[in-house]
Amino acid sequence: MNDVTPAPRATEPVAAAAAPPRPSLSELFIAYALISLYGFGGVLAWSRRMMVEERRWLTPEQFNEAYALCSFLPGPNIVNFSVIFGSRVRGPLGGLVALVGLLGPPMVLIVIIGALYAHYGDLPALRRALIGVTAAAAGLIMSTVAKMALPLFRNRAVGGPVIALATFGAIGIAQWPLPIVLAVVLPISLALALVRR
Amino acid sequence: MKDLGGTLGTLAWFFALMSLFAIGGANSAVPEIHRFAVDVQHWMTDPQFSDIFGLAQLTPGPNVMVVTLIGYHVAGLAGALVATLAMCGPTCLLAFYVGRTFDRFRGASWQVALAGGLVPVTLGLTAASAVIVARAADDTWVAVGITVATALMTCWIRVNPLWIFAVAALLGLSGVV
Numbered sequence: 145m146n147d148v149t150p151a152p153r154a155t156e157p158v159a160a161a162a163a164p165p166r167p168s169l170s171e172l173f174i175a176y177a178l179i180s181l182y183g184f185g186g187v188l189a190w191s192r193r194m195m196v197e198e199r200r201w202l203t204p205e206q207f208n209e210a211y212a213l214c215s216f217l218p219g220p221n222i223v224n225f226s227v228i229f230g231s232r233v234r235g236p237l238g239g240l241v242a243l244v245g246l247l248g249p250p251m252v253l254i255v256i257i258g259a260l261y262a263h264y265g266d267l268p269a270l271r272r273a274l275i276g277v278t279a280a281a282a283g284l285i286m287s288t289v290a291k292m293a294l295p296l297f298r299n300r301a302v303g304g305p306v307i308a309l310a311t312f313g314a315i316g317i318a319q320w321p322l323p324i325v326l327a328v329v330l331p332i333s334l335a336l337a338l339v340r341r
Numbered sequence: 342m343k344d345l346g347g348t349l350g351t352l353a354w355f356f357a358l359m360s361l362f363a364i365g366g367a368n369s370a371v372p373e374i375h376r377f378a379v380d381v382q383h384w385m386t387d388p389q390f391s392d393i394f395g396l397a398q399l400t401p402g403p404n405v406m407v408v409t410l411i412g413y414h415v416a417g418l419a420g421a422l423v424a425t426l427a428m429c430g431p432t433c434l435l436a437f438y439v440g441r442t443f444d445r446f447r448g449a450s451w452q453v454a455l456a457g458g459l460v461p462v463t464l465g466l467t468a469a470s471a472v473i474v475a476r477a478a479d480d481t482w483v484a485v486g487i488t489v490a491t492a493l494m495t496c497w498i499r500v501n502p503l504w505i506f507a508v509a510a511l512l513g514l515s516g517v518v
Contacts, residue, residue, distance in 0.1 A: 219432025250402025276513025283491025311465025
């Protein structure tokens, strides 16, 4: 494992075919502000929609890789994602701008809502609306995961899909404890990827 | 409200600590946040915590906004800011350096293997969380219908999900769900 091939410069991610457009600071800010303001029921679905489908800043594979890395880092994962993507395209300032775009607008919004709540107490109407939105949000996450899984299943190697399905079954259906599942599945998955290499 | 500086300090260290446990998303840390805020510090009652969690879900934005709202409840605007910064600051710095290291070795075989190994596990986990969220949300057949319809529509038609959410909110409001 000691081939230290001179890697391409970090600031220019290797793109498939056409070079992806490199967002400016204001484009970064706007994209992340939109992601956060659209993001009912979590921001994963919206960040994939924005990054991959609308702006085409990342290929589906690049998105999956960055998301996987962020999920295994401590901290909120899309928040990590914004920092990593922002700083990849526009340096440390880009990371900061993406972060402020993601956190700033919803913070203002939620403080206003929190203040209203403190005044008016409980919110049966809002809670009923939330039941509907939560059901829809669950569906949106499902279709997002399905789209994210496409590159994995198109790939000819069988290992990836098997690992993904096993992890899903163990946590989502059998509801086994996460640390134990990860302790079994992660080493196998890493080993498979290393062999495939 | 006792000593504000002390409260802000507690918010800062507690959420900085919690961020380290939030692997796979801010929601992983919610049970521990609940225990500390309700049982240890008595910042709020149990129903208040549920309301705050519900409000954070109702408001668009990353899941971490629940932390902002808890900070606001405990110590006003300063609390909101301190709690959010503590929850995101240290881990963002870590993400920044890890991301840079990762990009510097782009194409190196350990890096390709690491990414190739993490991606399928992450996809399985995210799919599982979708099912868990759906199971919690879908008590009625109408709710199941909304989940399935949303999944199919956002998969096959290029429709902005916001419209679907608006319809779902109206269905919820009208009491059909």
